[in-house]
Amino acid sequence: MAELAAGAWSWIQENPGRAAVCAAGGVAVAAPALVAGPALAVAGFGANGIVGGSIAAGVQSGIGNVVAGGLFATLQSAAMAGYGAAAVNGVVQVGGALGVVGAVLKSDTPDLRKLNPLERIQYVLNGDNKDGGSWSDFDLKGTCLKSDIVKVAKQSWDDVTLDKLVDMTKATPQLVERLKGIKESLGKY
The missing domain is CATH 1.10.10 (Arc Repressor Mutant, subunit A)
Incomplete structure (x- = not known):
């Protein structure tokens, strides 16, 4: 067990960028709401609806009537902890897992x-x-x-x-x- 920990620590020291991607991917997989919530908020999808003057407000004004079950409605639902939360969290988890796999499998050959x-x-x-x-x-x-x-x-x-x-x-x-x-x-x- 000590050898495994020493090997992991050595890898982290030699590959700090890849280790950071693995850590972020691990958070995304284990607790996707910690990633999705702030990302939705930055885009303007709030717990009480679309935030005025945000990117989401601009998109909504451009698309007009929002279709139920569509991407925009699903993102707003996720921000309000509704049905869209499961879909958005699933996408975040898949992205986190792909990030970890990509970081681990990345070639050691320098650019x-x-x-x-x-x-x-x-x-x-x-x-x-x-x-x-x-x-x-x-x-x-x-x-x-x-x-x-x-x-x-x-x-x-x-x-x-x-x-x-x-x-x-x-x-x-x-x-x-x-x-x-x-x-x-x-x-x-």
Whole structure:
């Protein structure tokens, strides 16, 4: 039991955003009224009817006569703790459960667009990707700009080992030509 708690705590520390989504989803599943009530109030569905000047009031004025059993009537009923509460709470619970499932199943692969140029290239060179990808799988056009390679070459060319350089050249013959061009352009600076 202690190992499970330690593992959970470790996961929470490593994934605070995903943990927050799981917590919010858990609240939505366990107590949907805590989510639905404030959301309905913000939209203008009050316990005594539609709140004047609210989004709901604007929608109601646009639709005219409200159809019984329709979406608008169901939302107002939910705000007044009527028949619509079960439907709205059910939707909130499903949304909370989907949020938890999505947070737990979310890929650990980072968004390469959010990494700085050095991190972007080192991610692939170091084999940090959990998908088992290698330099040969690295799409230079989709995830890495030529300027990124120039920046990395300027910042950390010494960090690239001979083995990694050999792997890169074996994997992509075109990369050899690109590296030669980068090396020549670096000599000009």
